Amino acid sequence: MAEFRRSTFVVGAGASAEFGFPVGNQLVKSIADLCRFDADQFGRISQGDRILRRAFSSVSLPDGRSVNPAYLAEQAEEIRRNMGLAPSIDNYLDAHKDIEHRVLVGKLAITLAIRRAERASNLWRDPRNVHNRINFATQPDNWMTELFRVLVAEQSKASFINRLQKCSFICFNYDRVIEQFFFFAIMSYFGLDSQETAKICSENLHVVHPYGTAGSYRYGDQFNDFGSDESDNEIIKAAESVRTFTEGVGDEHLVEAVHQSINSCEVLVFLGFAFHPLNIKSMRPKCLYNYSRVIGTCYGITEENLRILKSELSKDFFGAQEKIELQSMICADLIRFHAAYLSGRG
Numbered sequence: 001m002a003e004f005r006r007s008t009f010v011v012g013a014g015a016s017a018e019f020g021f022p023v024g025n026q027l028v029k030s031i032a033d034l035c036r037f038d039a040d041q042f043g044r045i046s047q048g049d050r051i052l053r054r055a056f057s058s059v060s061l062p063d064g065r066s067v068n069p070a071y072l073a074e075q076a077e078e079i080r081r082n083m084g085l086a087p088s089i090d091n092y093l094d095a096h097k098d099i100e101h102r103v104l105v106g107k108l109a110i111t112l113a114i115r116r117a118e119r120a121s122n123l124w125r126d127p128r129n130v131h132n133r134i135n136f137a138t139q140p141d142n143w144m145t146e147l148f149r150v151l152v153a154e155q156s157k158a159s160f161i162n163r164l165q166k167c168s169f170i171c172f173n174y175d176r177v178i179e180q181f182f183f184f185a186i187m188s189y190f191g192l193d194s195q196e197t198a199k200i201c202s203e204n205l206h207v208v209h210p211y212g213t214a215g216s217y218r219y220g221d222q223f224n225d226f227g228s229d230e231s232d233n234e235i236i237k238a239a240e241s242v243r244t245f246t247e248g249v250g251d252e253h254l255v256e257a258v259h260q261s262i263n264s265c266e267v268l269v270f271l272g273f274a275f276h277p278l279n280i281k282s283m284r285p286k287c288l289y290n291y292s293r294v295i296g297t298c299y300g301i302t303e304e305n306l307r308i309l310k311s312e313l314s315k316d317f318f319g320a321q322e323k324i325e326l327q328s329m330i331c332a333d334l335i336r337f338h339a340a341y342l343s344g345r346g
Contacts, residue, residue: 002344004151004163005292008265010283011171011178014272014299015331018142019121019177022113024088030113032083035105037073045073052076054232055108067101075102079109094246107239112229114174114214115238119227123180127224134184143271143331144181148189150339157190161204168261169207172279174242178207179217180226194220208257210249210282212241245278258283267342270296271331275309293341297334298326 013023022030037048045053056069079092079102086092093106118124122139125132139145151163169178182205187197198220215225215238225234249255262268262283273279273296294313298306310324327334340346 004166004344005266005342006166006264007267007269007342008168008170008261009147009269009271010273010296011169011173011271012273012279013173014274014297015143016173016175016177017272018140018331019123020140021117021121021173021175021177027113028083028086028089030117031089031106031109032080034109034113035076035080035083037076037080045069048073048076049112051112051229051232051235052108055236056105058232059104059108059236067104072101072105075099075105076109078102079106090244090246093244097246104239107242107244108235110174110242111214111235111239115225115227115229115235118175118177118180118214119229121177121227123177123184124227125184127226127228133188136185136188141330141332143335144178144185146332146335146339147342148182148185150335150342152189153343160186160190161200164200164204165206167206168265170258170261170283171207171209172211172245172273174209174212174214176213176215176217176226179205179219183219206261208254208261210254210258211243211245211247212238214238214242245276245282248278249282255282266292268294268296269334269338270294270326271334272297272299275301275313277312280312293325294323295325295327295334295338297329297331299328299330301326301328 013021013027017023034049034052037045037053045056053069053073056067056072059072060066079089082092083089089106089110093103096102123134125134136145147167151167152160154160154163164182171178179201183197183201186192186200187194190197192200201219215228215234217226218224225231228234243249249258298309301309306326310326313324327337329337335342
C-alpha cells in the first residue's frame with residue numbers, strides 16, 4: 001500500500017479566494033470602506049462602521065493610555081484616502097509604522113474585514129444552533145475539498161488520521177478557513193460528535209499562522225468566533241495579535257514551527273501564494289533541504305516574474321531550479337493534478 005507523502009502546504013490569499021475571500025485590490029477596497037468616518041463640529045463621530053466606532057471608544061494603547069475616538073476616526077480616514085495608492089494595507093501601515101494609532105486602526109479594520117469575509121463564506125454556520133452544520137454539497141470548487149478526498153481515499157478513520165498527521169499547513173492568511181473546514185468536514189464525513197472531532201483536530205491538524213489570525217479558533221466550542229463581527233472587544237483582542245508581513249514573525253516559537261514544517265516534509269506545496277520576498281524570508285530554512293519535490297500555483301504571475309521567482313527560490317530553498325514546478329492553475333486543480341503523487345504513488 002502506498003504511503004502518503006509527508007507534505008507541507010504553504011497557503012496564501014489565493015487559496016482562501018476559492019472560498020470567496022477578498023484578495024489584492026478587493027481587500028484594499030474592503031479596508032477603505034470600513035475606514036470611512038465623519039465627525040461633527042464637536043469632534044464626535046457622526047458616521048462610520050458601528051463595530052469600529054464601539055472599538056474606538058474602548059480601545060487603549062499597550063501602555064494603558066486611552067485614545068480619543070474622534071482622533072482614531074481621523075486616522076481611519078487617512079487610511080481610506082490612501083488605499084487607492086497602496087499595494088496592500090500591510091505596505092501602507094509599514095510606511096506609517098511610527099504612527100501607532102494609525103497602525104492600531106489598520107489592524108482593527110483588517111480583523112473586522114476578515115471576520116466578515118468568514119461570515120460571508122459558505123463555511124460559516126450560526127453557532128447559536130448546535131445542529132446547524134455546513135452543507136458540503138454546495139461548497140465552491142476548492143483545494144481543501146480536493147485534499148480531503150485524497151486523505152480519506154483509504155476509507156478508514158484511522159488511515160485518514162495517519163495521513164492528516166503527515167500534513168502541515170503554514171497559513172499566511174488571517175482567516176481560520178483551514179480549521180473551520182477540517183473540523184466540520186471530519187465531523188460530517190465520519191459521523192462524529194463535536195467532542196471527538198475536536199480531539200482529532202487538536203491532536204492531528206497542524207496549522208501555523210506566522211502573522212496571527214482574526215481570533216483564536218476553539219475546536220468544538222459552541223460559541224466559536226469564526227465569522228463573528230458583533231463584539232468590539234473580540235475585534236480589539238484579535239487585532240492585538242495581528243502582524244503585517246512587513247513586521248515579520250515576532251514569536252520565536254512560530255519561527256521554529258515554520259522551519260520544522262519546512263525541514264520535515266518530502267514535498268512542499270505552495271497554494272495561492274504570492275511569493276513576497278518578506279514571506280519567503282520568514283520561511284527560509286537554516287540549511288538547504290533536499291525535498292523530493294516542490295510544486296505550487298503561479299496563477300496570474302507573468303513569465304518574466306516567474307523566471308526571477310524561480311531563481312530566488314532556488315537560492316533560498318532548493319539549490320536546483322528543475323525541482324521547482326509552478327503551474328498556472330487554481331489551487332483546487334493543482335491538488336487534483338497531483339493527487340496520486342501526494343498519495344505516495346509513482
